[in-house]
Structures are given as structure tokens and as C-alpha cells.
Amino acid sequence: MRETWRWFGEFDPIPLDQVAQTGAQGIVSSLHAVPYGEVWSRELIAARRTQIESAGFSWDVVESLPVHEDIKRGTGDLKSLFANYRQSLANIAAEGVSTVCYNFMPILDWTRTDLAAPVARGGTCLHFSAAKMAAFEIHMLGRADAREDYHQDAVRAGDAWFASASKDDQAALFHAVMSGLPGALDRYDIDGLRSVLTSYAGITHDDLRANLARFLAEVVPTAADLGIRMCIHPDDPPRDILGLPRIVSSEDDIRWILQAQNDPVSGLTLCTGSLGSAQGNDVPAIAKVFADRIHFVHLRNVTKSTDGSFTESAHLAGDVDLVAVIDELLEAECRRDVDLPFRADHGHALLSDTEMDAQPGYTMIGRLRGLSELRGIICALS
Structure with missing residues (x-):
């Protein structure tokens, strides 16, 4: 398995010479400054590739080439958006990058309620409180039917939390939730979020699946011609959020997606933390079932609660059996004769990490610890 590191380019406080250590x-990188739906020019891709290679690395994976919200909604000038996506793929391939991660989550790329939850013995981690999220949807957002979408234990606890929450508490929760909305921190307030959610009004799980199927039909043949492996990222968390449908949350969801375009280049980003956040997902079994269509791997761990909450644990300390997952992946590598790129996904904020203005979860020391632990598993199993 090939060790990679996610780097946010000009938005990353960790320079590549430190990543080298x-x-x-x-x-693993992206062109974060390019607006969604616009073509990634070959010049910009080449500049990022040169920057990466000058530091002694290769650019192994694009994460992500974002899918415009109009494609997910099935509205707007889809012909132009599909053409732009295909041209971006062509430009990426021309610069020698052959793995592209993407997701199909409406509006929110990921959702947490706490960005700095305390960890025993020091440090902080990311946390999803079903109670706080229920409070956010019921009391702060005022979404109709939100009470029915959460475990009743979470609803009761959320009511209690909101009753005692200060304005600062509510602001911190809003900031945490909005952190999963790329580029939105300076343009959405509660009213703005309500407004953008209305653009998905009436869109069902079946509608979103149909729109994903259309997207795949438009781009997978091009990816195959270019030699690019497309790998969809699971929903994070794997459940409906804010009344928005989620369709990449389970083994059945993944099977449907891979059958929609049954081409080896249309594959999966196996994110053990995202899939592992749901009580019903057996992540080692999912790794085994789809081993031949996994093109990229995110290895992290979580501890779950029965009300739907979860905490990002240390990589070897959570509910997901990462040793079993890695064992399946190593077996698949031998069978497929590939070297799967993986990264230590997220990490606790440890020591000087707490003083760094990094992207949530993308710490230096915490990820270094995770990578070291995963490296040990791989060496032992190999």
C-alpha cells in the first residue's frame, strides 16, 4: 500500500518540506480555488504538479474534483457542466494523475458538531453529537419533521442542550456544522442555509440516485478512455442530514453505484471512518466485497453510540477493525497487482497541533501518529 498525505496547497499551514518528514x-491534493463547475486548466494542474514534485513527491490522487450542486439536483445547464467535468478529467490525465476522488453529498461534504472535543490524556478530536445536531435542526434551523429523523434519546438530549445553551454555544455549533460547507463560512447564516436547502426541496433518494446515474453515464466512459480511476467517497456521516438525502451510505448503496456503470474504472474510495459511523456497516466485509473496485483508501476510526453519535478515535482504538480491513486490502493488492494509495485520514490535535490553524482533522502530529500506526500494521501483515 502506498502512503499518501492530503495537502491543501495554499490553504495548508503545513509546508511540503515538513510533510516530507x-x-x-x-x-493527495485539489485545486481548491477553482469554483465548482469550472474547468481545471492544464496550466493550473501543471503548476500544482510541479510544486508537489519539486518537494520530492508525486501527485497520486486528486481529492476532490467537485461535482456541481446543479448536477446533484439535476437542474441548470447540465450539458456545460458535464462537458467541463470531462475536460477537467482530460487535463488531469494529461498531467499524469490517474486517480480522482469525488462525492455526491448534497451541500455538505461532511458534518461534525464539535471540532475540538477533549480527548483523554490531552488533545482534541472531531465529534458528532446526534443530540446537538438534532437541536440544531429542530431549534436553530427550525426544520419541519426534524424530530422524526433522530433517535428519541438524541431528541430529548438535544432539547435539554438547547434549553441551557448560550448564544456562544449556539454560534460554536453553527460554525462546526458549517465547516463541512466548503467556502460557505463567510456567506451563510441560518437564513442563508435555509434558503440553499430549499433548492433541494422535493428531491428524494431515488431522484438523487437518478442524477448520480446520469453523472456517471456522462463521465465514466471518458474516464475509461483517459485511464482515470474514479472513486466515489461515502457519505459522512452515512445518514440523511438537514433533510437532504444521502445515497452512498451502505453496502447496498455502493453495490448499486458500481453496477450503474459496471466498468472497473468506476470505483470506491473506501473511507473506514465514514462507513464505520453507521451501526449496520461491517467495514471489513465491505472491503472484502468491493476489493476489486477500491481505488483509494481513507483509514481512520470511530467509536459509536446507540443514538447515532460518534467520536473520531485514535486509529487503533475505535470500533472499526482496521487490522482486518488492511488484511483484506493487502490480499486484494496481490490479486490485482496494484499498489493502493491510502492516507491516514484525520488525526487528533496533539501537542503543537492545537496552536495550528489547520483544516479540521488535518493536523500534523495527529496524522503522523496515525500514519505510523498504520504503517506498523501493514509491515506486520506483509
């Missing part, structure tokens, strides 16, 4: 071989 982690031992990672490849970089």
Missing part, C-alpha cells in the same frame, strides 16, 4: 510518498 512523515515518510509519505505521494500527495
Whole structure:
């Protein structure tokens, strides 16, 4: 398995010369400044590739080439959006990058309620409180039917939390939830969020699946011609959020997606933390079932609660059996004769990490610890 490290380019406080000290071989990156739906020019891609290679790395994975919200909604000038996506893929391939991660989550790329939850013995981690999220949807957002979407224990606890929450508490929760909305921190307030949610009004799970199927039909043949492996990222968390449908949350969801375009280049980003956040997901079994269509791997761990809450644990301390997952992946590598790129996904904020203005979860020391632990598993199993 090939060690990679996610790097946010000009938005990342961790320079590549420090990343080099982690031992990672490849970089996972994106062009975060390009607006969604616009073509990634070959010039911009080449500049990022040169920047990465000058530091002694290869650009192994694009994460992500974002899918415009109009494609997910099935509205607007879809012909132009599909053409732009295909041209971006062509430009990426021309610069030698052959793995592209993407997601199909409406509006929110990921959702947490706490960005700095305390960890025993020091440090902080990301946390999803079903109670706080229920409070956010019921009391702060005022979404109709939100009470029916959460475990009743979470609803009761959320009511109690909101009753005692200060304005600062509510602001911190709003900030945490909005952190999963790329570029939105400076343009959405509660009213703005309500407004953008109305653009998905009436869109069902079946509608979103149909729109994903259309997207795949438009781009997978091009990816196959270009030699690009497309790998969809699971929903994070794997459940409906804010009344928005989620369709990449389970083994059955993944099976449907891979059958929609039954081409080996249309594959999965196996994110053990995202899938592992749902009580019903057996992540080692999912790794085994879809081993031949996994093109990229995010390895992290979570501890779950029965009300739907979860905490991002240390990589070897959660509910997901990462040793079993890695064992399945190593077996698949031998069978497929591939070197799967993986990264230590997220990490606790440890020591000087707490003083760094990094993207949530993308700490230096915490991820270095995770990568070291995962490296040990891989060496032992190999």
C-alpha cells in the first residue's frame, strides 16, 4: 500500500518540506480555488504538479474534483457542466494523475458538531453529537419533521442542550456544522442555509440516485478512455442530514453505484471512518466485497453510540477493525497487482497541533501518529 498525505496547497499551514518528514510518498491534493463547475486548466494542474514534485513527491490522487450542486439536483445547464467535468478529467490525465476522488453529498461534504472535543490524556478530536445536531435542526434551523429523523434519546438530549445553551454555544455549533460547507463560512447564516436547502426541496433518494446515474453515464466512459480511476467517497456521516438525502451510505448503496456503470474504472474510495459511523456497516466485509473496485483508501476510526453519535478515535482504538480491513486490502493488492494509495485520514490535535490553524482533522502530529500506526500494521501483515 502506498502512503499518501492530503495537502491543501495554499490553504495548508503545513509546508511540503515538513510533510516530507512523515515518510509519505505521494500527495493527495485539489485545486481548491477553482469554483465548482469550472474547468481545471492544464496550466493550473501543471503548476500544482510541479510544486508537489519539486518537494520530492508525486501527485497520486486528486481529492476532490467537485461535482456541481446543479448536477446533484439535476437542474441548470447540465450539458456545460458535464462537458467541463470531462475536460477537467482530460487535463488531469494529461498531467499524469490517474486517480480522482469525488462525492455526491448534497451541500455538505461532511458534518461534525464539535471540532475540538477533549480527548483523554490531552488533545482534541472531531465529534458528532446526534443530540446537538438534532437541536440544531429542530431549534436553530427550525426544520419541519426534524424530530422524526433522530433517535428519541438524541431528541430529548438535544432539547435539554438547547434549553441551557448560550448564544456562544449556539454560534460554536453553527460554525462546526458549517465547516463541512466548503467556502460557505463567510456567506451563510441560518437564513442563508435555509434558503440553499430549499433548492433541494422535493428531491428524494431515488431522484438523487437518478442524477448520480446520469453523472456517471456522462463521465465514466471518458474516464475509461483517459485511464482515470474514479472513486466515489461515502457519505459522512452515512445518514440523511438537514433533510437532504444521502445515497452512498451502505453496502447496498455502493453495490448499486458500481453496477450503474459496471466498468472497473468506476470505483470506491473506501473511507473506514465514514462507513464505520453507521451501526449496520461491517467495514471489513465491505472491503472484502468491493476489493476489486477500491481505488483509494481513507483509514481512520470511530467509536459509536446507540443514538447515532460518534467520536473520531485514535486509529487503533475505535470500533472499526482496521487490522482486518488492511488484511483484506493487502490480499486484494496481490490479486490485482496494484499498489493502493491510502492516507491516514484525520488525526487528533496533539501537542503543537492545537496552536495550528489547520483544516479540521488535518493536523500534523495527529496524522503522523496515525500514519505510523498504520504503517506498523501493514509491515506486520506483509
